[in-house]
Amino acid sequence: MKKQGKLIVHTGSMFSGKTTSLWRELYRMRIANYKIAAFKPAIDNRDDDKKIVSHDNLELDAIKVENLNDVLDYATKHELDAIGIDEVQFFPNDPTEVIDIFNELMAKNITIVVSGLDMDYKTRPFEIIKEIMPIADELTKHHAICASCGEDAWASYRKSTDESRIQIGSKDKYEPLCRECYNQMMSDREKTKNQISLELGD
Numbered sequence: 001m002k003k004q005g006k007l008i009v010h011t012g013s014m015f016s017g018k019t020t021s022l023w024r025e026l027y028r029m030r031i032a033n034y035k036i037a038a039f040k041p042a043i044d045n046r047d048d049d050k051k052i053v054s055h056d057n058l059e060l061d062a063i064k065v066e067n068l069n070d071v072l073d074y075a076t077k078h079e080l081d082a083i084g085i086d087e088v089q090f091f092p093n094d095p096t097e098v099i100d101i102f103n104e105l106m107a108k109n110i111t112i113v114v115s116g117l118d119m120d121y122k123t124r125p126f127e128i129i130k131e132i133m134p135i136a137d138e139l140t141k142h143h144a145i146c147a148s149c150g151e152d153a154w155a156s157y158r159k160s161t162d163e164s165r166i167q168i169g170s171k172d173k174y175e176p177l178c179r180e181c182y183n184q185m186m187s188d189r190e191k192t193k194n195q196i197s198l199e200l201g202d
């Protein structure tokens with residue numbers, strides 16, 4: 001008998017092991033002879049277009065798609081048993097539409113393994129993750145190691161002052177920090193900004 005579809009969500013900061021977990025789940029499903037495919041958003045140009053690559057260089061063949069409707073169409077057409085979706089926070093779909101798409105996939109007995117950031121560099125929640133968490137069958141919040149003190153990390157600190165929400169990158173642009181180190185960095189940054197404004201007479 002075919003297994004029921006379910007939703008498995010891996011979330012947390014950058015470097016916390018979300019993609020590694022996605023890789024591991026799909027690897028096991030492949031051994032179990034599931035018909036699978038993995039997807040990544042078109043906007044993600046960090047690595048090879050046809051692969052999802054973890055920070056540890058684990059690789060998964062992947063299909064680049066513009067939005068989650070393309071994932072639904074592909075999975076239906078190819079009668080897949082399970083799909084993996086990386087960087088789900090980048091898909092432009094309305095968060096409520098994502099629920100409908102995921103429910104439709106699960107109604108077709110397709111298991112969905114999702115990896116995505118919980119918060120942006122300003123610690124504002126990513127809407128898609130916020131929306132899908134309650135309907136998940138399995139939900140894991142992962143933690144990297146704080147790059148400053150070694151505690152469990154909580155946030156993805158952006159090293160530059162770029163204010164755009166989407167800024168693709170890795171260690172060149174971000175580091176994981178615990179709550180205390182993150183808040184300290186942000187307050188130091190604010191003080192420096194105010195000091196410069198004072199000196200310039202703004």
Ligand SMILES: Nc1ncnc2c1ncn2[C@@H]1O[C@H](COP(=O)(O)OP(=O)(O)O)[C@@H](O)[C@H]1O
Nearest residue numbers: 013014015016017018019020054055056144145
């Ligand atoms: N500060 C850090 N804390 C934990 N892992 C780190 C850190 N910096 C680099 N890494 C590496 O990142 C890997 C996790 O990568 P990945 O699964 O791609 O994470 P994510 O998808 O959450 O960004 C770890 O196994 C580790 O080798």
Ligand SMILES: Cc1cn([C@H]2C[C@H](O)[C@@H](COP(=O)(O)O)O2)c(=O)[nH]c1=O
Nearest residue numbers: 013014015120121156165166167168169
């Ligand atoms: C915090 C934050 C991150 N990003 C980008 C940076 C990376 O390209 C991805 C996250 O990748 P990972 O597999 O979780 O390490 O997201 C962004 O665009 N905006 C942000 O605020």
Ligand SMILES: [Zn+2]
Nearest residue numbers: 146149178181
């Ligand atoms: Zn810390």
